[in-house]
Amino acid sequence: MAKKRNMKRERSKMRQTVKTKKEAGFFGKASRMGKAIRMAFKEFVPETGEKYIRNRLVSRLQQVFRNGMDANGPSYQSVIELVGFPFNQKSYFLERFRPTLKYRWEEKDVLEINIPEINPNDGSACPRISAKAWTTHVKLILSVASITIEDFQIRDASSVQIDIPYQFKLLESKTIQLPLKTLDNSLVVIAGRLIYYSPGKKDNLLENKMLRWMPMDIIEAVYVKDAN
Numbered sequence: 001m002a003k004k005r006n007m008k009r010e011r012s013k014m015r016q017t018v019k020t021k022k023e024a025g026f027f028g029k030a031s032r033m034g035k036a037i038r039m040a041f042k043e044f045v046p047e048t049g050e051k052y053i054r055n056r057l058v059s060r061l062q063q064v065f066r067n068g069m070d071a072n073g074p075s076y077q078s079v080i081e082l083v084g085f086p087f088n089q090k091s092y093f094l095e096r097f098r099p100t101l102k103y104r105w106e107e108k109d110v111l112e113i114n115i116p117e118i119n120p121n122d123g124s125a126c127p128r129i130s131a132k133a134w135t136t137h138v139k140l141i142l143s144v145a146s147i148t149i150e151d152f153q154i155r156d157a158s159s160v161q162i163d164i165p166y167q168f169k170l171l172e173s174k175t176i177q178l179p180l181k182t183l184d185n186s187l188v189v190i191a192g193r194l195i196y197y198s199p200g201k202k203d204n205l206l207e208n209k210m211l212r213w214m215p216m217d218i219i220e221a222v223y224v225k226d227a228n
Helices: 002-041 053-067
Strands: 076-078 102-107 110-115 137-148 154-165 174-179 186-199 205-207 216-224
Touching: 002 053, 002 137, 002 154, 002 186, 110 137, 110 186, 137 174, 154 174
Parallel strands: none
Antiparallel strands: 076 216, 102 110, 110 174, 137 154, 137 186, 186 205, 186 216
């Protein structure tokens, strides 16, 4: 009996060791990918003073690597575990900005983002873009980065900034083309940020620095199996 118990303990230890090694591997990959994502978007990440943004992002990425990528799936696969990740926990982009953006690769190394026609402030209780009282302008920042999964290097990154008058007026839809060189086996991450402005002295605009009005999220993430 004692011999059987010892054998069971040894098998249990072996399973735990394999699981521990796997988890350590996931953590290492998530840490390196998280660092690359933070570096790619550091120009636009709001200064919130939060100490745990790295840990939160790594936790999301660990789940991505645990689930794995579908080697038999399509060339472009959505990574839903990352969508909605907030760089500022006190303000969520996807709650402030309600229009649905559409993304597609029209041609190699070019990402298209379509912004539908919107009325930013339609006077309703739930406007298409939520804003603080006295807001007159909103800046929409869309930033995208391509990161290789094999060595976690930023292959390419680009961004666009769009000024939106915050008023009761229908804005025409527009399609933006962002250059983005992407290799096979890469992660493409798209982030959205809003900056709000209100009137200041001498016709200047004042940027809103309140944490609850500094939203930035990962709004789309795509695993690119085959970039060709």
